[in-house]
Amino acid sequence: MQAPKGFLLLEDGTLFSGRLVGPTSPTVAEVVFTTNMTGYQEVFTDPSYRGQIVVMTAPQIGNYGINAEDPESAQPQIAGVVVRELSPTYSNWRATGGLREWLERAAVPVLTEVDTRRLTRHLRTVGVMKGVIGEGETPSGAALAALDACPSMEGLDLATVVSTREIYTWGPSDAPYHIVAYDYGIKRNILRLFEAHGCRVTVVPSDTPAERLLAMDPDGVFLSNGPGDPAAVAYAPATIREIASRQIPMFGICLGHQLLGLSFGGHTVKMPYGHRGGNQPVKDLATGQVLITSQNPGFAVAGSGEGVEGAPELAVTHLNLNDRTVEGLRHRTLPVFGVQYHPEAAPGPHDAVPLFDQFLTALRNRRG
The missing domain is CATH 3.40.50.880 (Class I glutamine amidotransferase (GATase) domain)
Known part of the structure; x- marks a missing residue:
């Protein structure tokens, strides 16, 4: 079954379309990108990423699954994930499960099928900013209100x-x-x-x-x-x-x-x-x-x-x-x-x- 349509709206009005996996209620946070080619489980469990939507520049994420040895904390710390492709399968001798299911259990939304190259170039040009992930082709009133209420990272003691x-x-x-x-x-x-x-x-x-x-x-x-x-x-x-x-x-x-x-x-x-x-x-x-x-x-x-x-x-x-x-x-x-x-x-x-x-x-x- 294909995931429902979803979007990422940045505070400057730029809209990115994709498919939404996981929670469908609006999720707001600062949107950042990371150039790590591997180590997505370490990134997602690093408390330094608390309260952030993380854009992965590597084109495919999840192909080696997740395991019990690599997490940097007891649970995912991120607010959301944006990827080009979320691998439907995984293969690794250390794997104990799939990334999709692991994030779903933690109620972390994943926006897939996004042009992450365009998104990363935009963030690198304009700067990181607040954003909202939600279900549908265009943002609802609730999503816009949530984005407007999202606090800035400056002045935030996390x-x-x-x-x-x-x-x-x-x-x-x-x-x-x-x-x-x-x-x-x-x-x-x-x-x-x-x-x-x-x-x-x-x-x-x-x-x-x-x-x-x-x-x-x-x-x-x-x-x-x-x-x-x-x-x-x-x-x-x-x-x-x-x-x-x-x-x-x-x-x-x-x-x-x-x-x-x-x-x-x-x-x-x-x-x-x-x-x-x-x-x-x-x-x-x-x-x-x-x-x-x-x-x-x-x-x-x-x-x-x-x-x-x-x-x-x-x-x-x-x-x-x-x-x-x-x-x-x-x-x-x-x-x-x-x-x-x-x-x-x-x-x-x-x-x-x-x-x-x-x-x-x-x-x-x-x-x-």
């Missing part, structure tokens, strides 16, 4: 929404190093890599006070990735400064990196269409090495190769070679650093995995 509310641990209790991780939307593969590097991780809610964290006596502190506007996570900077002042090594990824910039006087800006995909070139300014990285931020720390705007205590360590945005920073006197990209990327690329070793070196140096 980190608090996706964060754990209960403290939990990951890794063996007798691991040589103890990391406390702030969960702003943490990915499971970050925890897997910390465990592989000989760490036990205590994951705490995003609003955990500094004194409670310090009482856990960590060897290091990790600031996770997450969704939404970093400037809206207003409770984080004071906590981060208090912990950093104790000379405890600190490492931030994506949103965690942006919060480090904010904590020491910088500010963030919303990028026109973000960096989403597995092919972002990043230059290490110290070595000249170019890393191919996986990313998904919609915001960036304002600055250039000369430094972070308003934050003289921070040095810029990495730049994006496409748009020259700040991709890495470090504190000039404290053992604190962060990167915009994802060294734990699953699937790859894995060029930046050695950053975990860099963090572990800081832990060993602190112990003396």
